[in-house]
Amino acid sequence: MPLISILPSAVADQIAAGEVVERPSSVVKELVENSIDAGATFVEISLEDGGRKLIRVSDDGSGMSAEDVPLALARHGTSKIKKASDLVGVSTFGFRGEALPAIASVSQFEIQTAAADGEGSSLRVTGGQIGRATQVARRRGTTVSVAQLFYNVPARLKFLRSARSEWRSAVESLTALALTKPGVRINLAHDGKGALMLPPVSSVRSRLGAIWGGRYAEDLLDVDDVAGPVHTSGLVQRPADVGTSTRRAFLSINGRAVRDAGIGRAVEAAYRSTIVAGVRPSFFLNVTVPADTVDVNVHPAKAEVRFRDRWTIERAVETAVRRALGNFDSAASLGFRGSSFSFRPVDIAPSPDSEILRPAPDRDSALFQASEDTDAGHEYASQESTTEVATAAQAIPPLFQLRHTYIAFEHEDGLVLIDQHSAHERVLYEQFMKTLESGAAPAQRLLLPLTLHLGPAEGEAFDANREYLERLGFEVEGFGGHTLIVNTVPMPHPRFDAERCLRETLDALTGDRVAGAAAKHERLAATVACKAAIKAGEELSQGEMRSLFAALRDTILPAHDVHGRSTIVHLTWDEVERRFGRR
Numbered sequence: 001m002p003l004i005s006i007l008p009s010a011v012a013d014q015i016a017a018g019e020v021v022e023r024p025s026s027v028v029k030e031l032v033e034n035s036i037d038a039g040a041t042f043v044e045i046s047l048e049d050g051g052r053k054l055i056r057v058s059d060d061g062s063g064m065s066a067e068d069v070p071l072a073l074a075r076h077g078t079s080k081i082k083k084a085s086d087l088v089g090v091s092t093f094g095f096r097g098e099a100l101p102a103i104a105s106v107s108q109f110e111i112q113t114a115a116a117d118g119e120g121s122s123l124r125v126t127g128g129q130i131g132r133a134t135q136v137a138r139r140r141g142t143t144v145s146v147a148q149l150f151y152n153v154p155a156r157l158k159f160l161r162s163a164r165s166e167w168r169s170a171v172e173s174l175t176a177l178a179l180t181k182p183g184v185r186i187n188l189a190h191d192g193k194g195a196l197m198l199p200p201v202s203s204v205r206s207r208l209g210a211i212w213g214g215r216y217a218e219d220l221l222d223v224d225d226v227a228g229p230v231h232t233s234g235l236v237q238r239p240a241d242v243g244t245s246t247r248r249a250f251l252s253i254n255g256r257a258v259r260d261a262g263i264g265r266a267v268e269a270a271y272r273s274t275i276v277a278g279v280r281p282s283f284f285l286n287v288t289v290p291a292d293t294v295d296v297n298v299h300p301a302k303a304e305v306r307f308r309d310r311w312t313i314e315r316a317v318e319t320a321v322r323r324a325l326g327n328f329d330s331a332a333s334l335g336f337r338g339s340s341f342s343f344r345p346v347d348i349a350p351s352p353d354s355e356i357l358r359p360a361p362d363r364d365s366a367l368f369q370a371s372e373d374t375d376a377g378h379e380y381a382s383q384e385s386t387t388e389v390a391t392a393a394q395a396i397p398p399l400f401q402l403r404h405t406y407i408a409f410e411h412e413d414g415l416v417l418i419d420q421h422s423a424h425e426r427v428l429y430e431q432f433m434k435t436l437e438s439g440a441a442p443a444q445r446l447l448l449p450l451t452l453h454l455g456p457a458e459g460e461a462f463d464a465n466r467e468y469l470e471r472l473g474f475e476v477e478g479f480g481g482h483t484l485i486v487n488t489v490p491m492p493h494p495r496f497d498a499e500r501c502l503r504e505t506l507d508a509l510t511g512d513r514v515a516g517a518a519a520k521h522e523r524l525a526a527t528v529a530c531k532a533a534i535k536a537g538e539e540l541s542q543g544e545m546r547s548l549f550a551a552l553r554d555t556i557l558p559a560h561d562v563h564g565r566s567t568i569v570h571l572t573w574d575e576v577e578r579r580f581g582r583r
């Protein structure tokens with residue numbers, strides 16, 4: 001007698017179920033995917049006891065004819081593909097013909113379905129044993145009931161969590177699906193009570209609003225970017241909001257909800273220098289890639305995909321998100337509602353007779369460029385300023401300084417406030433990063449070198465960062481022990497106090513254990529930028545404000561400083577009018 005025997009199909013189904021059906025949420029996912037694949041416009045889900053007692057999914061999709069029902073319950077029974085090559089670019093969620101037999105093998109299962117109104121059939125399966133089909137009268141569509149999940153698999157049953165946590169997991173799965181199909185009406189009930197009612201809508205933003213509230217959805221930023229064959233779209237959190245609420249990360253690839261740690265990291269990388277380390281942004285993104293560059297058949301629950309060229313996709317996602325963060329409307333706002341607000345104020349056209357709009361580079365406007373000014377605390381050798389004032393071509397609106405801290409201006413869409421310190425910090429950070437990467441520092445040679453006596457910790461911080469500090473313009477001779485002679489310093493603005501900046505920077509870097517050149521660049525650029533930037537409370541001239549405005553406008557991420565705070569806040573006219581009772 002041979003030692004090898006073929007397993008009965010009920011056993012094989014149960015084994016397959018071990019991979020496909022992990023917990024009630026897997027059943028919810030598979031059944032709702034089937035409904036959507038069947039073209040449903042309305043899916044109704046009801047759970048009892050977190051899905052442990054009952055999961056019922058009803059849809060108004062295509063339904064099945066009486067002859068198809070037993071086939072749907074047979075292993076490898078599928079209407080979605082016919083041959084292996086159909087797998088490439090398969091547009092339905094399902095393709096293996098495994099889900100229904102797997103679920104039916106570990107539950108008390110019932111399906112009622114009709115391909116046309118009035119002519120339905122019903123079939124029960126108990127622990128994989130298929131009963132007799134009967135005729136029922138029902139509307140077109142399908143209802144699947146899964147009762148007592150894992151009743152015949154005690155090992156699995158033991159691993160089910162509390163009703164509460166199974167419920168939470170089911171909601172999470174359903175939410176992921178609901179975000180990929182905003183046009184499908186979805187209702188979810190738990191223990192007879194309505195829990196989620198999602199009307200059909202045309203955008204992911206509206207769907208998010210229906211799930212977590214309009215306010216939450218409105219505060220998200222649009223992402224929409226094509227890089228070669230990769231299209232990234234959806235919504236992400238404003239940097240200023242990151243860490244203030246539950247983190248939510250939803251990703252789909254070609255419309256299929258999946259997890260992908262690499263893409264998650266790419267999204268986080270896009271936020272670098274706008275949020276503090278350790279907090280993670282929420283995102284709701286779909287990435288479209290050519291069908292033949294992604295394999296969807298690599299995970300038993302279809303929760304992951306494999307890319308042929310992961311690197312390109314991750315870079316495209318990072319760029320897309322970064323671009324979204326670079327928009328002016330990524331700034332914090334009061335009553336701002338995502339209109340097409342642009343930092344480049346197109347509405348303020350330079351008019352020939354308007355004095356204030358005419359670009360007039362004065363002495364002050366070189367403030368945020370390399371400067372030859374000498375009225376700061378130290379004396380500088382004169383030096384040719386080669387940097388052109390880049391603002392000449394672009395109009396700058398009239399600017400007003402408030403409390404010696406904020407710069408206010410009027411915009412077509414509202415009133416805008418810039419925090420002068422945060423803004424300058426952003427400008428300097430990007431300049432310093434460029435300098436650190438290219439190695440060209442516009443340093444000023446001091447006529448009288450500075451002498452600094454450092455404590456041992458600061459001395460160590462200096463030694464660890466010497467190379468980078470020199471690239472930024474601090475050229476230093478060691479004087480023995482921890483006395484430094486500083487010959488040249490960077491010159492971010494005329495009131496720059498080089499000695500204080502260097503001391504504070506070394507103090508901030510004390511005990512720093514950042515490894516890797518890129519991370520060190522970022523750390524140092526952020527630290528020096530913070531210490532070197534003009535402070536709140538400093539009075540600025542018109543010219544200084546204008547050049548700060550222009551320099552900020554030219555940064556990559558103008559709306560965020562390096563600590564995750566906003567550089568810009570705006571108050572829309574809408575909001576102003578609402579507050580004055582004008583609307």
Ligand SMILES: Nc1ncnc2c1ncn2[C@@H]1O[C@H](COP(=O)(O)OP(=O)(O)OP(=O)(O)O)[C@@H](O)[C@H]1O
Nearest residue numbers: 034035038072078079094095096097098099100142
């Ligand atoms: N709600 C439904 N409405 C209409 N037909 C359905 C429904 N659910 C299942 N079917 C039919 O039953 C078949 C088997 O479903 P099942 O979920 O087992 O496999 P699949 O969706 O084809 O692939 P996968 O195992 O990857 O989900 C489907 O191909 C479809 O033809």
Ligand SMILES: [Mg+2]
Nearest residue numbers: 030034094099
């Ligand atoms: Mg399926």
